[in-house]
Amino acid sequence: MNYRIGRWIADRWVMGVGLLVLAYLALPIIVVAGLSFNRPSNRLSYDFNEFTLDNWTNVCGPAGLCDAVLRSVQIGFLATVFATVLGTLMAFALARHKFFARPAVNVIIFLPMATPELVMGTSLLALFVTGSVALGFWTILIAHVMFCISFVVVTVKARLAGMDARLEEAAMDLYATPFQTFRRVTLPLALPGIVAAALLSFSLSFDDFIITNFNSGTTVTFPMYVWGANQRGVPPQVNVIGTAMFAIALLLVLATNVRRRRGARVA
Amino acid sequence: MPEMESTAGDLHIANVTKRFGIFTAVDDLTLTIPQGAFFALLGASGCGKTTTLRMVAGLEEPTAGQVRLGDRDITRLRPYQRPVNTVFQSYALFPHLDVFENVAFGLRRRKVRQVASQVERMLALVQLEGFTKRRPAELSGGQQQRVALARALINHPQVLLLDEPLGALDLKLRRQMQIELKRIQTEVGITFVHVTHDQEEAMTMADTVAVMNAGRIEQLGRPAEIYEYPATAFVANFLGQSNLLAGEAAGLSGGDVLVSAYEQRFAVPAVRARADQGPVFLGVRPEKLALVADGAAVPAGHQSVAGVVTDSSYVGVSTQYLVRTGWGTELAVFAPNSGTAAPLALGARVTAHWDPRHAFILRREPGEGDRTTPVLDEPDAVGAVS
């Protein structure tokens, strides 16, 4: 029976290490979630003091917090929509068509991912400064769409590359015009990839601080609020938002995955 | 029966050539497939069968030539504009749609009404009534195959193209699907163009068989016709096996062509000779050869060759022998295990004989030697595997 123990360990140690790493990833979230139920002894203390639900019932208490969250969600949503649409179109072009300019376009897509956020932020600021463009909601949106596009293209393209091109031929053979083929076959099959890309876009946009900070003008997003609040004591409601976003992401991703699994085991 | 009424729906492939870069996949192919026929396209891997089908379906554009349906030139129509449907080798079922929606796909695209009843009828035809709500991933291979078939058939295409639809199935399931395909074709009366690797499948199912080789049709005809009297050495050994002896034809004598080979003379009826002069192959199918221990027992009028049994393998229905002739070639002989003859021992001296009416004569390139199909335990024959 001794070999069994040895083998049990041999088969599972990787999983063990993986779980430890997951714990490392989850640790700050646990702290955040814990602090979201904290009534701090004073506004400069982050130590757990006393359990309370007040932070949850009174999320919008600290002035400006909810506005910032709302603005971040708005920007995140719009950026996701724009980036997903533009990026998906590009991914289709790259995955489904062979054409002369392809390598050049690939480089155009790769470069923004290869450029540090800071450089992008500063350069965009320089452009806006030169062009005397008023900074604010729209400049943030422009910036977010810009850095999300590449991630969308890569994600959707990977999905399309794994897709059987014969399905599209089959659809054409069954009287589907190119548009119908796209609408009825290609799009639904690419959907999990598109959804993943959208989720990624949203998280990138919602989370972005560096580029936003340079290009926001007088507009305050959630990360900027946190950055500012950090100077004078972070209100515990920020932890509520952090926890809630985590939970929403969890549910959202789980829901799409359940649907995907119920749907087509295509991947 | 179909030939008369329906020249309007015949599929014509006229001088079609398809090149990929410098590689010619289909080479000046001309073919007419009558409406309502069950047409089988046979050939080695890579000979251009799939490419031909794709050109008919509109998924590939010919480099040259025309594809016509009756009088209509469809060469330049896009796939969705052609009354042609395909059952793909991989089925290519839409994984995100259930069985019902897969089958209904073509109807919906053409905005046909009363989809439900038609789909029900079609699913009944392929005996999948209860499966409407399942996704392709939840079906076995045979069921998927039938959905693919229903999905194509429901559109009542003028031509149905089948690209090795049974290739992925195991032997038993394959047999059952063959039966079903044939039944359905009989019921719906649509032209079937069926590509297959399996010669037995082609012969049992098709009215007409075409054997392709390197982008060209080598022979076309009814299965028995081709099998009994192949046109070329390739066909003789692609469709079943043949013993082909290198000889020289010495012209006609009466109704027979005379062939001399290995110091023996053979006569073959002129109607079964593709040439009557010059280098030829004298061909006999292994099952047309009979073995007798005693040369004197050769029936009158039969021709014979003497040899030694070098191998025998039992395959249930028959026993396959190899008989080495005096000049070293090994002939294949299939003896049916009908229980009438005792098995022969290795090393036994035998005489293989045949009725001249079962032999045939084919053209041969000068210098080519005997050709017999590789048989088990015959390592020398493997050189050509690629």
Next chain:
Amino acid sequence: MPEMESTAGDLHIANVTKRFGIFTAVDDLTLTIPQGAFFALLGASGCGKTTTLRMVAGLEEPTAGQVRLGDRDITRLRPYQRPVNTVFQSYALFPHLDVFENVAFGLRRRKVRQVASQVERMLALVQLEGFTKRRPAELSGGQQQRVALARALINHPQVLLLDEPLGALDLKLRRQMQIELKRIQTEVGITFVHVTHDQEEAMTMADTVAVMNAGRIEQLGRPAEIYEYPATAFVANFLGQSNLLAGEAAGLSGGDVLVSAYEQRFAVPAVRARADQGPVFLGVRPEKLALVADGAAVPAGHQSVAGVVTDSSYVGVSTQYLVRTGWGTELAVFAPNSGTAAPLALGARVTAHWDPRHAFILRREPGEGDRTTPVLDEPDAVGAVS
């Protein structure tokens, strides 16, 4: 020849059971495969063949039972500790390594020296000398298969496991690979355990064939032995086809067992009867049946059944007929196309006769009806397709 010298290397599978959850894939299997044997494992899809092989290879751990090589218990050894190699159905070639490195893989892992010369020799054996630098993706299916074979063989395992290695090849290539496999096995003298769906392959290649059904061995023996005298109805119809008529055995009479079926009486030699009382099948192989137009022409001592020809299909080597008997069962009859008999017309009244020494008797569950294998143009037989 191998049985004597080599009990030390025999592969013993002793009371091996494998369960996945509540599903029993292999059920108390016991089997001994002599060293140097070419052993074929046959059976329907899902019957547990692959699972058995994987337990021998160490890729799956038996729920119960032992796997031994000679005297060594290898049940708990990990795959890399066993002198056993596998040729996988999918080949599982390493896509990032070239042919040379694929073949050298096992040697390198065991730190063997002079890898290059051994690999060269092995590639010569499988006739792939010039291909060392290619990647698997640049090889045809047949070539990949041979690389997989070389990769396993180079390790000189005591046992080589082959899991349907030819399943994906087309008929012609498959035939050539069969020849090569057999040649190589003869040359290297390693025990081959070969899983296949193709009965003809099993019969021509193997010394011993085992037919598996639902996790158990139904019959084991030499190919001809099993084919000629199957042990169960499953084997009779899995290995080739059989006509099985439902009857009642009425005990011994002389050396014969008497069977009454459909108001006729048949005698079968007792040595070919699995039962002599109660419900039985009377079995005859289709090729053992002969058709005569005139009942009077039935040879003396033969038994016969009258009927009508309802279908004929030409398959080149033979013609397959269906004959409907008076009570409605359709018998399959294979007539060799040796050219001696004229083809029979549909609807012809015929008598099918057989030598009682070719018939056999199998146990039958009470209530079971006739069993004949589905044949082309016989839609009724398809109900069971899954």
Next chain:
Amino acid sequence: MTLMTGIGAAPAGSARPARKSGRRWLPYLLLLPGTLWLVVFFFGPMLTLGAASLWDPAGSLQTGYAQTLSFGNYVDAVRDAGPQLLRSFWYAAIATLIGVIIGYPLAYAIALKAGRWKYLLLVAVVAPMFTSFLVRTLAWKTILSDNGALVGLLRDIGILGADGRLLATPIAVVLGLTYNFLPFLVLPLYASLERLDRRLLEAAGDLYASPARSFVKITLPLSMPGLVAGTLLFFIPAVGDYINAELLGNPNTYMVGNVIDSAFLVRLDYPHGAALSFALMFLILIIVMVYLFRSGTDEVV
């Protein structure tokens, strides 16, 4: 058949040119909006940044800047930020290495060992990205606090001296970098391990490769594209990051991002800030190119 005639009515001759040109235009049409966006808002800024990097460094906000093509800005910027520049690459490299060491087992476990828990674990990797990265970094501050449980534990077991600390050390910065960008490494790695054919591992085991050898010889090389993509997506943003250095580090751990930040926001020295940004980008691109070339993977995008 009547159904078909309607469809086939289109003149066969005219179908061809339409289709050809349609096909040739389509990809460009699809690419146009996205590419335009990137060109205007990525390459455009890069151009202005490039221009700004050559401004006369003597200019100021009040007096304006003259374009003098002062290439010397690059020399000055790189020289002045030398230590931070080196430190950025050094920290990012260490963080990437740690990321690979801990991210690989995680990706591997999810892809190959998790069975039906696969999606749940994957979500657990992705979901933290939705909690603002600042919030998480601040949480790290709490965790690593000198008087926190973690430091206390490490002091007790002697890993840290009695006076030792984690916060405001290079360790905290590297840990923060590792933490923040780990999902970007794990996801592509997971995707490529997911595609790995397990049968290859069985084959390797069958051919006498122990699990460790199988990993080195089969799994690792076959997951290379994912590993390359993952390390790049990790390394690049890590080099440019300055939040971790600012929140978790000390003055001696500041990275090039802090310098750029200070140039643009505090010192109002746009020419040097722009020059440093550009220099950083060039350095990263060079490293990426060399890396891609060395690892033999070109199709990362």
Next chain:
Amino acid sequence: ACGTKGAAQTEDTCVSEDLSGTEKTLTVSNWPQYIDVDEKDESKRPSLIAFEQKSGIAVSYTEDINDNNEFFGKVQNQLTACQPTDRDVIVLTDWMTARMIRLGWFQKLDTAKMPNFQKNLLPSLKGRPFDKNTEYAVPWQSGLAGLAFNGNVAKEIRTVDELLTRPDLKGKVTALTEMRDTMGLILLSNGHDPSNFTKAQFDDAINKLQKAVDAGQIRRFTGNDYAPELAKGDIAACIGWSGDIIQLGLEDEKIQFVAPDAGVMLFSDNSSIPNKASHKANAEQFLDYYYDPAVAAELAAYVNYICPVAGAKEAMEKIDPDLAANPLIFPDDALLGKAKVFKALTEAEEREYESAFQKVIGA
């Protein structure tokens, strides 16, 4: 896109229009926690509500200023281009206010309409160098930058030199990223006058700071975020601001503010009206309201910084006598005597000193 023009504006180049007559609204940008809030409901600001009721002006009050530099970066584009920033009142520290005035980015106040302001502004805050006529900047609060320590983890600290060298504080010390506060205190500790020093003196001070950084004495340079860490004890001693420390001291009396004998730095945060702000009159009314001593006391009671309003101390005695007695809120002459204001810098000086300082703090 080859170069840029200067960013400076004048009253002539950038004309603002006042819509106060028609629009009873006002937008104020301030630092976080710089206004009194209701103890029960943090989103209510009593003094502000009172103002709205009294004046009928709806105030949109945002706490979006966290850092002078950062805020400058945010609004500089609009102000350079003479575009509205959408704010009527912004609160910035002396030196930043000075820069903005220098750039011509603020509107001149009509102090005639601000009687409380004229009457109650502390004399020491009148006619400061950057606003000689007291016509651009209205001090919101003043404060001291000095030393602070947490008595739970460190012995008392008296001087800047101790802070920069004492071995038991190594790695547990922070200083401020505000160059004027940190450098001012070091200059003072060297016996120099921050309101009037030479380049050489500044270099001396920088070197002293550099040594402390190199020795690992200084853990971080911070904005306000030193406070939680000081409270926690991760930081033992620091350069900090009086208001923060008083608040911490209320929770934990071991946390104390120390005014070194060498001197402390005095700063003010000033309210100003940027160009293109369109509610100037409303803004003036608003600022004047907070110069009512009673209101000022209410505010000071919450924020705990130095109240720039004369007469507020008396008003405070009614609210909270303890606070009224706190010299850090209502400094006595002794303390005020030690307090220095950093000298006004030209753009070139600012750049030179700021660059040198940034280099030391790591960026």
